[in-house]
Amino acid sequence: MANGQQITKLHVSTSKDEEEILGAQGYEFISGNLNQGAGNQVTTDAKEEPALLQDGWERLACDLNRNAGGNFIYLWVKREKLSYICEITASVDFVSDKHLFELGYTRVDEDTNRGTGGNYVFLWYRCITDKSKALTALNISTSLQEEAKLQASGFKKLSVNLNKGTSGKDVYAWHKKEGCESQIQAMLLLINSKAWN
Secondary structure (H helix, E strand, O other): OHHHOOOOOOOOOOOHHHHHHHHHOOOOOOOOOOOOOOOOEEEOOHHHHHHHHHOOOEEOOOOOOOOOOOOOOEEEEOOOOOOEEEEEEEEEOOOOHHHHHHOOOEEOOOOOOOOOOOOOEEEEEEEEOOHHHOOOEEEEEOOHHHHHHHHHOOOEEOOOOOOOOOOOOOOEEEEEOOOOOOOOOOOOOOOOHHHOO
């Protein structure tokens, strides 16, 4: 960044439309080596990811090698101050992207319906540095029984079906802010099964 300015948010665009939306929101296109002197991390092996997450690194969800074949390649960043997720939401088909960016949300740049032929559905989150206002738990439901159990446990449901436009089960994200000692600092969608095997 010019004149010693710090990067406060980083998004990866995969289309001209996304570039235009990000540009309209004040994002600056960065051309060059992001890793040079910046202290960023890049992973090419899913087995490297858990250690980075535990050390406070945040993975940008866009696979930099997408549609090119080969390993998943991700850029990781570390915030200057610890931040916590205070809100989550979801969007369908890019309709509300501009508005959510304006409200300070960060998009998890991976479609929950990737490869299914369904609608483009994205999770979003907003961060704060006040630990007391952070979300303490996230969960997913795929049945009415799971929904009832989560609701009884104090979780709040997002209204967007993360599986919208597919023939599969309805999938909903749930969150809560109490009843747990830990606070959520990062959220990502794991596409590569090697990350959890």
